[in-house]
Amino acid sequence: MKISLDVANLKNFVKDSDLKTLTPKLQKAHDELHTGKGKGSDFIGWLNLPSKTRKASIDELTKLGEDIRKHSDCIISIGIGGSYIGVRAALDFLSEEQKIPVYYAGHNMSSGYLKKLFAKLKDKRVSVVVISKSGTTTEPAVAFRLVKKFMEGKYSAAELKKRIICITDEKKGALRAIADKAGYKTYPIADDVGGRYSVLSPVGLVPLAIAGLDIASLLKGAKDAEKELSEAGLDKNLSWQYAANRFLLYKQKKAIEIFAYFYEEMAFTAEWWKQLFGESEGKEGQGIFPASVNFTADLHSMGQWIQEGERNIFETFVVVKDTGNELLIPSDQENQDNFNCVAGKNLDWVNEQAYKATASAHLEGGVPNMTITLPKFDAYSLGQLFYFYEKSCAMTGYLMGVNPFDQPGVEAYKKKMFALLGRK
Amino acid sequence: MKISLDVANLKNFVKDSDLKTLTPKLQKAHDELHTGKGKGSDFIGWLNLPSKTRKASIDELTKLGEDIRKHSDCIISIGIGGSYIGVRAALDFLSEEQKIPVYYAGHNMSSGYLKKLFAKLKDKRVSVVVISKSGTTTEPAVAFRLVKKFMEGKYSAAELKKRIICITDEKKGALRAIADKAGYKTYPIADDVGGRYSVLSPVGLVPLAIAGLDIASLLKGAKDAEKELSEAGLDKNLSWQYAANRFLLYKQKKAIEIFAYFYEEMAFTAEWWKQLFGESEGKEGQGIFPASVNFTADLHSMGQWIQEGERNIFETFVVVKDTGNELLIPSDQENQDNFNCVAGKNLDWVNEQAYKATASAHLEGGVPNMTITLPKFDAYSLGQLFYFYEKSCAMTGYLMGVNPFDQPGVEAYKKKMFALLGRK
Numbered sequence: 001m002k003i004s005l006d007v008a009n010l011k012n013f014v015k016d017s018d019l020k021t022l023t024p025k026l027q028k029a030h031d032e033l034h035t036g037k038g039k040g041s042d043f044i045g046w047l048n049l050p051s052k053t054r055k056a057s058i059d060e061l062t063k064l065g066e067d068i069r070k071h072s073d074c075i076i077s078i079g080i081g082g083s084y085i086g087v088r089a090a091l092d093f094l095s096e097e098q099k100i101p102v103y104y105a106g107h108n109m110s111s112g113y114l115k116k117l118f119a120k121l122k123d124k125r126v127s128v129v130v131i132s133k134s135g136t137t138t139e140p141a142v143a144f145r146l147v148k149k150f151m152e153g154k155y156s157a158a159e160l161k162k163r164i165i166c167i168t169d170e171k172k173g174a175l176r177a178i179a180d181k182a183g184y185k186t187y188p189i190a191d192d193v194g195g196r197y198s199v200l201s202p203v204g205l206v207p208l209a210i211a212g213l214d215i216a217s218l219l220k221g222a223k224d225a226e227k228e229l230s231e232a233g234l235d236k237n238l239s240w241q242y243a244a245n246r247f248l249l250y251k252q253k254k255a256i257e258i259f260a261y262f263y264e265e266m267a268f269t270a271e272w273w274k275q276l277f278g279e280s281e282g283k284e285g286q287g288i289f290p291a292s293v294n295f296t297a298d299l300h301s302m303g304q305w306i307q308e309g310e311r312n313i314f315e316t317f318v319v320v321k322d323t324g325n326e327l328l329i330p331s332d333q334e335n336q337d338n339f340n341c342v343a344g345k346n347l348d349w350v351n352e353q354a355y356k357a358t359a360s361a362h363l364e365g366g367v368p369n370m371t372i373t374l375p376k377f378d379a380y381s382l383g384q385l386f387y388f389y390e391k392s393c394a395m396t397g398y399l400m401g402v403n404p405f406d407q408p409g410v411e412a413y414k415k416k417m418f419a420l421l422g423r424k
Numbered sequence: 425m426k427i428s429l430d431v432a433n434l435k436n437f438v439k440d441s442d443l444k445t446l447t448p449k450l451q452k453a454h455d456e457l458h459t460g461k462g463k464g465s466d467f468i469g470w471l472n473l474p475s476k477t478r479k480a481s482i483d484e485l486t487k488l489g490e491d492i493r494k495h496s497d498c499i500i501s502i503g504i505g506g507s508y509i510g511v512r513a514a515l516d517f518l519s520e521e522q523k524i525p526v527y528y529a530g531h532n533m534s535s536g537y538l539k540k541l542f543a544k545l546k547d548k549r550v551s552v553v554v555i556s557k558s559g560t561t562t563e564p565a566v567a568f569r570l571v572k573k574f575m576e577g578k579y580s581a582a583e584l585k586k587r588i589i590c591i592t593d594e595k596k597g598a599l600r601a602i603a604d605k606a607g608y609k610t611y612p613i614a615d616d617v618g619g620r621y622s623v624l625s626p627v628g629l630v631p632l633a634i635a636g637l638d639i640a641s642l643l644k645g646a647k648d649a650e651k652e653l654s655e656a657g658l659d660k661n662l663s664w665q666y667a668a669n670r671f672l673l674y675k676q677k678k679a680i681e682i683f684a685y686f687y688e689e690m691a692f693t694a695e696w697w698k699q700l701f702g703e704s705e706g707k708e709g710q711g712i713f714p715a716s717v718n719f720t721a722d723l724h725s726m727g728q729w730i731q732e733g734e735r736n737i738f739e740t741f742v743v744v745k746d747t748g749n750e751l752l753i754p755s756d757q758e759n760q761d762n763f764n765c766v767a768g769k770n771l772d773w774v775n776e777q778a779y780k781a782t783a784s785a786h787l788e789g790g791v792p793n794m795t796i797t798l799p800k801f802d803a804y805s806l807g808q809l810f811y812f813y814e815k816s817c818a819m820t821g822y823l824m825g826v827n828p829f830d831q832p833g834v835e836a837y838k839k840k841m842f843a844l845l846g847r848k
Contacts, residue, residue, distance in 0.1 A: 081724025096536075107721045109775035110687055111751035112520075139720055141761040142753055142774065149754045174761040181758065195724075255679060255736060256713055263534055275725035282729025289680055289729065289737070291715050296563055297531045299837055300505025300619075301699035305706025305713065307833030312679060313713070327535035329566055330573045334605065337565040337598040341846045350566065350845065351533035357840035365836060409731030412789060413723055416781035421774065422765045 001228050002221070003384045005238045006371040007245055009359060013314075013368040014248045019234060022248065022399075026240050029398035030232050038398055040405035045192030046390055049200050050222035050383070058216050061202075061209035068210045069100055071162065072127040076117070076147055077207045078106035079131035080139045081275065082195025083167075086204045086386075087131075089272040090218070091211055092265050093382050096324075099212025105147055106130075106140030114143065118150050126151065127163040129207045133189045135168060135175025138417065144175075161185070165210075167202050194405050196276045197390050200383070214379040221383025229391045238388060242370070243395035249314045249368060250288050250400075256313045258306065259292040260358075262351050263320060265377060267294060270318075273389060280393045280404035287400070296354045303358075307365040315362055315369040318385075319355050322376050323348045425652050426645070427808045429662045430795040431669055433783060437738075437792040438672045443658060446672065446823075450664050453822035454656050462822055464829035469616030470814055473624050474646035474807070482640050485626075489633040493524055495586065496551040500541070500571055501631045502530035503555035504563045505699065506619020507591075510628045510810075511555075513696040514642070515635055516689050517806050520748075523636025529571055530554075530564030538567065542574050550575065551587040553631045557613045559592060559599025562841065568599075585609070589634075591626050618829050620700045621814050624807070638803040645807025653815045662812055666794070667819035673738045673792060674712050674824075680737045682730065683716040684782075686775050687744060689801060691718060694742075697813055704817045704828035711824070720778045727782075731789040739786055739793040742809075743779055746800050747772050 007014075032038030033047065068075070077087055084107045091102055103117055128147055132140045151160055166179040170188040179186045187202040198204060200222050209215050229239045246257060257277075259270045270292035281287035293302050306313065329350070331343035342350055359369055372388075374381040397404025418424075431438075456462030457471065492499070501511055508531045515526055527541055552571055556564045575584055590603040594612040603610045611626040622628060624646050633639050653663045670681060681701075683694045694716035705711035717726050730737065753774070755767035766774055783793055796812075798805040821828025842848075 080721060084721070085725060108686075108688060108718075109720055109771050109778060110747075110749070111771040112747060112749035113688065114771065115749060115751050136761055136763075137724075138763070138774065138778075139724075141763055142766065142771065145754050145756060145761075145763065146751065146771070177760045178758070181760075255734065262532075264532060264537060271725070278726045278729040278733075282726075282731075282733030284732065285735060287729055287733040289713075289715070289733070290726075291713070294532075296533055297504060297508070300561075300563075300834060301509060301695070302702045302706075302714075303837065304831045304833040305702040305711055307706075307836050308708065309702075309706030309711040309713065310679065311709060323534075323536060325534070325536035325539060327539050327570065330569050332569060334602070336601045336605075337560055337569075338847060339560075339562070339565055339569065341848075342566065347533050347535040347538065347566065347570070350562065353844040354533060354562075354837070354841050357844055358837045361836035361840050365833065407728045409728040409789065410724060412731050412785035413727065413778070413782045416785050417778050420777040420781055423762060424765075 001225060001238055001384060001388070002375050002381060003238070003388060004373045005241055006373070007241060009363045009369045010245055013252070014245050018248050019244055022244050023234055025399060026234060026244055026395065027232060029395050030240070032398060033394055034230065039403035043192055043194045043197070043405035044394070045190050046197035046200070048226065049193065050219050050226045050387060053219055058219060061205055061215060064206070065209035065212060068127050069212065071125060072100060073124040074101040074103060074121065075127045075129055075207065075210055076103050076105050076121070077129045077131070078140050078143050078147060080107045080137060082198050083131035083140070083203055085268060085272045085275050086199030087207045089268040090199065090204060090208050090213060090382060092268045093377060094213050094379055095265055096377065097213050097379070102207065102211050106143035109139055109142065114146055126154070127165070127210070129165045129167065129210065130175060131167040131203055131207070132175050133169050133195070134173045135178065136173070138414070138421075141174070157182070165206065167206055196279055197405070199272070199386055217379035218383040221380035222387040225384040225387035225391075229388065239392040239395055242392045243399060245370065246288060246314070247396055247399045253312060254314045254368065256289045256291055258313055258315045259290065260295055260315055260317045261292070262295050262355055263323065264294065266318060269385070276389055276393050277396070279407045280397050281400060281402065283402050283409060286402070295358060296351070299354070299358060306362055306367060311366045313367055315367050317355060317359060317369060317371040318374070319352075319371060320374045320377055324376060425649060425662055425808060425812070426799050426805060427662070427812060428797045429665055430797070431665060433787045433793045434669055437676070438669050442672050443668055446668050447658055449823060450658060450668055450819070451656060453819050454664070456822060457818055458654065463827035467616055467618045467621070467829035468818070469614050470621035470624070472650065473617065474643050474650045474811060477624075477643055482643060485629055485633040485639060488630070489636060492551050492634045493636065495549060496524060497548040498525040498527060498545065499551045499553055499631065499634055500527050500529050500545070501553045501555070502564050502567050502571060504531045504561060506622050507555035507564070507627055509692060509696045509699050510623030511631045513692040514623065514628060514632050514637060514806060516692045517801060518637050518803055519689055520801065521637050521803070526631060526635050530567035533563055533566065538570055550578070551589070551634070553589050553591065553634065554599060555591040555627055555631070556599050557593050557619070558597045559602065560597070562838070562845075565598070581606070589630065591630055620703055621829070623696070623810055641803035642807040645804035646811040649808045649811035649815070653812065663816040663819055666812075666816045667823060669794065670712060670738070671820055671823045677736060678738045678792065680713045680715055682737055682739045683714065684719055684739055684741045685716070686719050686779055687747065688718065690742065693809070700813055700817050701820070703831045703834075704821045705824060705826060707826050707833065710826070719782060720775070723778070723782060730786055730791060735790045737791055739791050741779060741783060741793060741795040742798070743776075743795060744798045744801055748800060
């Protein structure tokens with residue numbers, strides 16, 4: 001693994017003996033996952049997705065991206081939940097690599113938002129990716145109606161066949177029917193990969209390839225992680241370590257996990273993590289509440305609470321070792337602010353010191369914390385992180401005794417909304 | 425009050441008798457606040473800020489904005505915490521009113537972020553607002569060094585005097601010294617208004633006026649709220665109601681409050697609320713943990729957790745009655761998605777049904793919830809909301825027995841960071 005996990009700042013909270021006692025349970029969770037005998041095992045297609053994805057498929061998607069970019073200034077990606085957050089997480093994290101802008105739709109129901117988007121793209125060459133397993137989730141379905149109308153105002157039916165791509169169920173559902181009838185190109189959403197575990201499937205790969213990201217490296221990172229994390233053992237398996245520690249913290253009433261990052265490019269990495277863990281664990285009246293903070297900004301906001309509030313939290317820092325950016329702080333003859341001590345230093349170096357200071361201060365304030373370190377803002381690192389979290393989340397779900405692959409509670413508001421909308 | 429608070433969905437959680445029992449405590453908190461005898465009473469300048477702000481000052485700031493916009497395509501606003509979040513909350517909420525773009529700096533320490541910003545503004549006419557009481561907070565101080573260098577590369581010293589405005593301490597501190605020496609225009613940060621309560625002071629008003637917002641209406645909304653919320657009584661004072669209900673929910677182990685909004689324009693309203701309540705309450709080992717969700721997007725993410733996770737949460741919806749936007753959903757002859765039921769409806773109307781469905785579903789899932797309704801996305805409504813939350817937060821802090829105006833915990837990481845930076 002090129003990513004690492006540092007749990008030194010947990011030592012006053014999680015005992016070695018508790019970890020040892022937990023080992024049989026970890027082994028059981030690991031085995032259930034790998035033999036397909038655990039809860040929800042009809043949804044573990046993500047487990048071997050990186051190693052199963054053939055080079056030919058990657059090459060095809062890369063070629064698709066090149067083709068689409070030839071006649072497109074930008075794309076609109078329509079999706080919500082797992083069909084939105086992972087794509088955005090990768091695009092933001094790898095923003096330097098992105099070759100054309102991606103705009104989102106179908107993740108909200110705001111008239112103003114879509115009106116502004118259409119006005120902005122009026123004179124642009126646009127292609128569209130629609131991501132929906134069923135095609136009947138309200139947000140993306142209604143957005144697709146509006147986006148299709150916008151596109152029909154710009155292009156002929158023949159041209160639309162080159163510009164609209166549907167990622168949907170291979171055989172059934174509304175979006176499948178629409179795509180087949182209109183002759184849109186399609187990519188399949190597998191039956192055994194749930195939305196929040198789908199970023200390394202066509203759901204994520206198609207829009208990422210079109211945007212110009214290096215999906216081969218993304219999958220290579222994930223594949224290397226898949227291999228290493230398939231080995232049992234608390235000493236060598238980072239997912240075991242992360243899952244075990246957070247489970248033991250939860251058992252001692254640490255009810256909230258805070259994902260803390262130091263670069264805005266990671267805001268949606270945090271959102272992706274929140275969906276993954278929140279939807280997987282938050283059921284049957286239990287679950288660690290996932291929250292995130294954007295440091296150092298939020299050190300001047302939620303920082304007070306974290307330092308001195310109720311001691312029901314733990315924190316996971318996710319940091320990037322080498323950002324690849326340099327901006328040197330200028331010296332100042334007057335030095336009224338007394339910051340000549342950092343003159344000539346890279347601003348990102350100061351940020352790194354802020355991380356170190358924060359981890360130490362929060363620990364002293366009674367907040368157990370861990371740190372995940374990524375080598376760089378590159379596709380390989382992100383692929384590792386995605387897979388690491390997916391594997392950890394499955395493990396933690398099994399430790400908690402829930403099915404980490406279903407989301408029965410998401411239906412509740414949908415049913416009520418359909419009634420209000422008069423939809424049968 | 426033009427904003428309203430609906431607590432009907434609390435009735436199975438908060439008893440009328442408990443509210444009644446709490447009334448003397450509410451009265452005491454109210455009196456302590458208004459007579460300046462409570463904790464931290466040297467920081468209650470915000471209490472009468474709306475009514476004390478003279479029309480001449482508002483006119484002067486409005487004029488300043490017009491003048492700056494004549495020679496500026498955009499501004500950079502440098503600040504962190506209370507010198508950043510409130511400004512951004514207002515600008516996002518009132519994005520339709522904004523006349524020139526505002527870019528932020530000093531709220532992070534990212535080399536890549538600032539490099540990109542400078543590249544983007546290379547050929548633009550730029551003015552700068554720097555907001556810092558002391559001028560020695562690392563993030564804005566270091567950012568100001570970098571921004572000043574960028575500006576010096578574009579403009580003469582004489583021109584910079586027209587383009588750099590400092591909002592800082594009236595007499596002392598590093599930024600005061602820098603501004604006086606260079607001859608920059610300044611506006612004062614009062615000693616009795618803390619950062620998170622400062623959005624209706626020059627800290628917020630100066631950048632908002634420059635961006636072209638209607639600060640007169642913002643203050644009018646706040647002033648009307650100030651008047652109404654100065655009247656004691658649980659039946660008529662919304663701040664009493666909000667403070668009392670959340671306090672009683674916290675007493676029954678509802679440890680997390682979730683601020684739920686349905687329009688992305690409110691993402692930073694939620695961040696502002698998180699700072700206000702998090703910094704005010706999170707101390708002495710207690711405090712409700714403030715979190716936020718962006719619906720309906722997050723209904724397909726955190727929605728599962730909220731519906732079925734640990735029952736240690738309550739939810740406050742903040743909705744806007746009339747968004748002023750219209751985008752009608754097209755009919756579709758095929759109707760494969762079966763959404764012709766909403767054809768001809770405004771997308772925002774569907775969003776409103778989603779709110780109603782969600783409040784009802786979450787209540788059935790065991791999540792007590794309240795709803796704050798704003799009439800419109802306008803400055804008057806936002807002024808009311810700002811003041812309502814400030815007043816409520818002070819009340820809740822007093823109910824909890826803490827000083828809602830200090831933030832001692834913010835120093836912990838700063839001290840450690842200064843040591844790592846070699847700063848004396």
